Amino acid sequence: xxxxxxxxxxxxxxxxxxxxxxxxxxxxxxxxxxxxxxxxxxxxxxxxxxxxxxxxxxxxxxxxxxxxxxxxxxxxxxxxxxxxxxxxxxxxxxxxxxxxxxxxxxxxxxxxxx
Numbered sequence: 001x002x003x004x005x006x007x008x009x010x011x012x013x014x015x016x017x018x019x020x021x022x023x024x025x026x027x028x029x030x031x032x033x034x035x036x037x038x039x040x041x042x043x044x045x046x047x048x049x050x051x052x053x054x055x056x057x058x059x060x061x062x063x064x065x066x067x068x069x070x071x072x073x074x075x076x077x078x079x080x081x082x083x084x085x086x087x088x089x090x091x092x093x094x095x096x097x098x099x100x101x102x103x104x105x106x107x108x109x110x111x112x113x114x
Contacts, residue, residue, distance in 0.1 A: 001046045001098070004046055004096070004097065004098050005096050005098070006042045006046075006096050006098035006100060007046050007098065009026070009028065009042065010026055010042060010044050016028040016029070016031075017029040019039055019071060019074075019075070020067065020070060020071045020074060022063070022066070022067045022070065023044075023063075024043060024044055024045075024059075024060075024063035024064065024066075024067060025041055025042055025043045025044060025063065025064055025067040026041075026042050026044070027039050027040065027041045027042070027067060027068075027071045027103075028040050028042065030102070034102075034104060035083075035104040035105060035106050035107050035109075036105070036106025036107055037075065037077065037082075037103070037104065037105040037106040038102065038103070038104055039071060039075075039102075039103040040100045040101070040102060040103070041064060041067050041068050041071065041100060041101040041103060042098065042099075042100045043060065043063070043064050043098075043099055043100075045057075045060065046098055047060075047098070047099050048088070048097040048098065048099065049088040049089070049094075049099060050086070050088070050099060051088075053099075064099075064101065068084065068101055068103060071103065072103065075105075077103070077105040080105060080106070081105065081109070082103055082104060082105040083102075083103075083104045083105070083109045083113070084101055084102065084103060084104075085101070085102040085104065085113070086099070086100075086101055086102075087102075
């Protein structure tokens, strides 16, 4: 999508603090962190929400979660805990219409989250 901020970051047209890159996704530092560690796992393929991913794209979520798993281990987030968040739509807090996983760590998380 030519107007998508995350597509531009994935392509390298807009710089970002990259933490990890895989064939299917990139992980960057969030520019507005909500925790001491706040990363975004962004798939290279553009879909606004999980309901848009075609059933034929069977590996999409496996690949995305493998990337999350890899960065959690690389950054040693599993030692103190972490939270994963996916939002869809403005009322849920999605500000960029491109699926992404927030990875939050480094502080105590409260429930319910918001």
